[in-house]
Amino acid sequence: MNDLLKYILAVGLVAVICLPGLAQFSIAPQLNLGLPAGNAQAYATPRLGYGIEAGYQLADRWSATAAYDLYAFEVGANLDELDLNPVLDALLNLPETVSLDLSVSSWSGGIRYSIPYFKVVPFIGITASTNNIKVSGYGLNISRRYRGLAPVIGLEWPLAPRWSVQTAARLQTIFLREDIPFVEDIIKEHLVFVPIQAGLVFQLGHTK
Numbered sequence: 001m002n003d004l005l006k007y008i009l010a011v012g013l014v015a016v017i018c019l020p021g022l023a024q025f026s027i028a029p030q031l032n033l034g035l036p037a038g039n040a041q042a043y044a045t046p047r048l049g050y051g052i053e054a055g056y057q058l059a060d061r062w063s064a065t066a067a068y069d070l071y072a073f074e075v076g077a078n079l080d081e082l083d084l085n086p087v088l089d090a091l092l093n094l095p096e097t098v099s100l101d102l103s104v105s106s107w108s109g110g111i112r113y114s115i116p117y118f119k120v121v122p123f124i125g126i127t128a129s130t131n132n133i134k135v136s137g138y139g140l141n142i143s144r145r146y147r148g149l150a151p152v153i154g155l156e157w158p159l160a161p162r163w164s165v166q167t168a169a170r171l172q173t174i175f176l177r178e179d180i181p182f183v184e185d186i187i188k189e190h191l192v193f194v195p196i197q198a199g200l201v202f203q204l205g206h207t208k
Contacts, residue, residue, distance in 0.1 A: 024057040030199025034071035047072035071104040100137040121156040167198040
């Protein structure tokens with residue numbers, strides 16, 4: 001866990017101790033899907049992923065969150081679209097369509113503002129993340145780490161005093177360095193996708 005997440009969790013712990021009337025701790029296991037956006041739609045096919053989010057209510061409408069998420073994609077392109085070294089191409093004996101497995105494991109932390117409205121609770125926020133990208137296929141098994149910043153929008157439906165359903169989405173951009181074979185040829189400059197998450201939220205602290 002990076003320093004940002006440690007800081008957010010520390011702030012949440014202080015809130016739990018100092019603001020017992022307001023502070024709530026929540027845990028939210030969830031399923032997610034990273035929908036490719038922009039040029040990424042041409043080469044990335046999403047697969048089902050998973051994650052878990054923890055939250056601390058800092059004030060009446062403000063909360064801090066920390067989460068782990070795993071997103072999975074199949075990245076592919078036609079061989080004639082790639083500018084590959086002929087020697088490398090002959091050595092690997094690649095098919096006409098190159099297909100690689102790409103996963104993004106993300107640690108993130110952020111701030112959220114909620115607005116209770118009728119029977120639902122819309123929220124907006126911002127999250128910073130460290131993203132570990134893993135690429136595998138054709139004998140490759142490569143891992144690289146990148147950072148990102150993204151806005152968040154979501155909705156929470158209270159079901160019971162401690163239970164609710166939550167769904168959220170954000171626009172995530174990961175700028176790639178030219179250090180992953182094949183992938184930089186397919187993705188070019190960056191990977192843009194919209195992480196969509198849905199899951200149950202359980203409040204462990206005080207309920208209202």
